[in-house]
Amino acid sequence: MLTQDASKSLRWQRTQYSPLTRKIDVFSAVGKFFFFLWWDNLFQNKSASVRRLRAQWLVKTMLDLGPTFIKIGQSLSTRADILPKEYVEELEKLQDRVPPFETTEAIAIIESELGNSLYSLYRDFQERPIAAASLGQVHKAQLQTGEEVVVKVQRPGLKSLFDLDVKVVKNVIRFCQKYFAWAKRYELDAIYYDFFKILYQEIDYVNEGKNADRFRENFKDYPEIIVPFVYWTYTTEKVITLEYLPGIKINDKVRLEACNINPKRINQIGVCCYLRQLLLDGFFQADPHPGNLAVSLNGGVIFYDFGMMAEVKSLTKDQMIKTFFAILRKDVDQVLNTLITIGLIEPMPDIMPVRRLVNFLLENFTDKPVDFYNFDEIKEELYVLFEQQPFRLPSQMIFILKSISTLDGIARELDPDYSLVTCAQPFVKSITVAQGRGRVVGELAKQTRDFIKYKLQQPSKSEILIRQLETKIEDGEIQFRVRSIENDRLLKRINLALKLLIYTCFSGFTFLSASVLLIGGFMKPAIVVCILSGLGFIFVLKSGFQLSVREKLDKIAEK
Numbered sequence: 001m002l003t004q005d006a007s008k009s010l011r012w013q014r015t016q017y018s019p020l021t022r023k024i025d026v027f028s029a030v031g032k033f034f035f036f037l038w039w040d041n042l043f044q045n046k047s048a049s050v051r052r053l054r055a056q057w058l059v060k061t062m063l064d065l066g067p068t069f070i071k072i073g074q075s076l077s078t079r080a081d082i083l084p085k086e087y088v089e090e091l092e093k094l095q096d097r098v099p100p101f102e103t104t105e106a107i108a109i110i111e112s113e114l115g116n117s118l119y120s121l122y123r124d125f126q127e128r129p130i131a132a133a134s135l136g137q138v139h140k141a142q143l144q145t146g147e148e149v150v151v152k153v154q155r156p157g158l159k160s161l162f163d164l165d166v167k168v169v170k171n172v173i174r175f176c177q178k179y180f181a182w183a184k185r186y187e188l189d190a191i192y193y194d195f196f197k198i199l200y201q202e203i204d205y206v207n208e209g210k211n212a213d214r215f216r217e218n219f220k221d222y223p224e225i226i227v228p229f230v231y232w233t234y235t236t237e238k239v240i241t242l243e244y245l246p247g248i249k250i251n252d253k254v255r256l257e258a259c260n261i262n263p264k265r266i267n268q269i270g271v272c273c274y275l276r277q278l279l280l281d282g283f284f285q286a287d288p289h290p291g292n293l294a295v296s297l298n299g300g301v302i303f304y305d306f307g308m309m310a311e312v313k314s315l316t317k318d319q320m321i322k323t324f325f326a327i328l329r330k331d332v333d334q335v336l337n338t339l340i341t342i343g344l345i346e347p348m349p350d351i352m353p354v355r356r357l358v359n360f361l362l363e364n365f366t367d368k369p370v371d372f373y374n375f376d377e378i379k380e381e382l383y384v385l386f387e388q389q390p391f392r393l394p395s396q397m398i399f400i401l402k403s404i405s406t407l408d409g410i411a412r413e414l415d416p417d418y419s420l421v422t423c424a425q426p427f428v429k430s431i432t433v434a435q436g437r438g439r440v441v442g443e444l445a446k447q448t449r450d451f452i453k454y455k456l457q458q459p460s461k462s463e464i465l466i467r468q469l470e471t472k473i474e475d476g477e478i479q480f481r482v483r484s485i486e487n488d489r490l491l492k493r494i495n496l497a498l499k500l501l502i503y504t505c506f507s508g509f510t511f512l513s514a515s516v517l518l519i520g521g522f523m524k525p526a527i528v529v530c531i532l533s534g535l536g537f538i539f540v541l542k543s544g545f546q547l548s549v550r551e552k553l554d555k556i557a558e559k
Contacts, residue, residue, distance in 0.1 A: 019164055023168045026169075032061075033061070036057070048086060052086040054086075054087075055090035059073065059093055059094060063094070066134070066165075067155075068162075068165045074091075074287070074289045077091035077092045077289065092290075094134075100137045106129075107127075109153050109154065109238055110151065110153060113237070113239045121144075122144070123141075123142045123144050125142075126140045126141065135307065136153050136155055138153075147231075148244040149234075150241070151234070151239065151241050152239070152240045152241075153239055154203060154238040159203060162199060162203070170192065173189065194399070198286065198308055199308075201307070201309075203307070204237050205235060205236065205307075206235065206236065209230040209235050212228065212230050215285070218277075218281045218283065223300065224299070225269070225300065225301055225303070226302045226303070227302075228242040228243040228244075228245050228302075229242065245294075245296070245304075247296050248295045250266065250290050250410060253413070261295060261297075262299075263414035263415050266299070266301065267414055267415055267418055268422075268425075269301050270407060272423070273301065274404070274407055275424060278312060278400065279321050283312075284311075284312070284400075285306065285308070285309055285403065286399040286402060287403075287406075288410075291305075308399075310400070319341050320338075323339065323342070326338060327420075328424070335362065336351070336354065493547065493550055496547040500544055500547055503540045507533055507537045510530075510532045510533035513533075517529060
């Protein structure tokens, strides 16, 4: 289905859209949303109806801002484990219900790109699009030779919009780096460069066709992975013609079960497919949201979109192989070392909170689904991590993590008992018997053999408990951790309270001074002093808010 207001022209679809207007639109939207969240938190107004209202506003705003922000919303729509249900349900509307553009424009682009009239090219062409996405829309058609196809047409003026977004987003990043300390912890410039590099590649349909052919070649021996054929005679930079492959939306659990398709099997196919893409081929689809994936009636997974593809660098691939098998072995030290090498974790003077968090995740969630209530057991570590922020997002990893998190969201939607280890078993078995087809396969086979040895030589439960106790004693957790953290919290609260007191005194003193000057007839000095008083009052509010947040965090950690 398409949205009811499909015919309405969105702001980003207009031909006249200046850089200044674009900048104002983006900054205004971000500012409004954070103001809404702050306001709701201030008055504890977090009911389901309010969340639904905010989510609807967010979806409307993302649609109005266009493709760059729709892409962000599409990724978030699969994260039911971290977003409220109301946000997920509303953001799902961005997956395949983006308003289409006029069919007359689509036909004009097809005829201009392919150099012939529409019905000289296609025997039949459905004017109503079967799907509309942020970058283009899809029409079903039939070739003169009888094959059923889909024709994807790029939205008019898309490159011009991207040219605007490149400048606007760069300004947003510079603003954040200048005024927010957290922005300096992340490689925002590199992430920005890689993001727009892939977006520009995505609007080149010739490049998408080549990606599809390469992906199909990588999975030619896997009948459960289905890739549509590209008709190159009917393909240009703005038009691509593909084989028509209908299917069931991959996260539609009800329809899958109605067609006797096991959702757990679909999860297994999807996980093994992405493990091969990431660890073996080094070439993967970076945008696996439900609008780009479907399931055939015989249970195969259909990949539709190959515009947003990414490659894994050799060093990263080697480290990812080691990380994957270290997770399977629950080897905390190896996981930490490889994550630091990749750049996902920054080295810290006290790595213990991160180590305990990694150990907790490996012990609790590799063989069973995530239960977020269990995180109460490590609330002290989460508090420290919140303070120190040891994690970062290198540019080379952003699309890998985006793909994994999106796929993980789909998997948990299909199967509440989803387990990565269980789903990965067929991939691990296939690597075990793989013969030397290059360095990567050799490394995979080596790690697999080590994993099998680990499973065969696992210590008894009593030995595991003794080792855990030894580790805690060596790390000094039992002696020092709780008391030092409590003292640190108390000192920080005192510091914030002193700041609040100073700002309050300053604001009150300047306000009284302004009143005296005003009564004495000194208008201009009174205005200046009054402005200073207003600034002081702003700092009072800010310090009061920070102190309030600090006290709430401390109460949570002390429970």
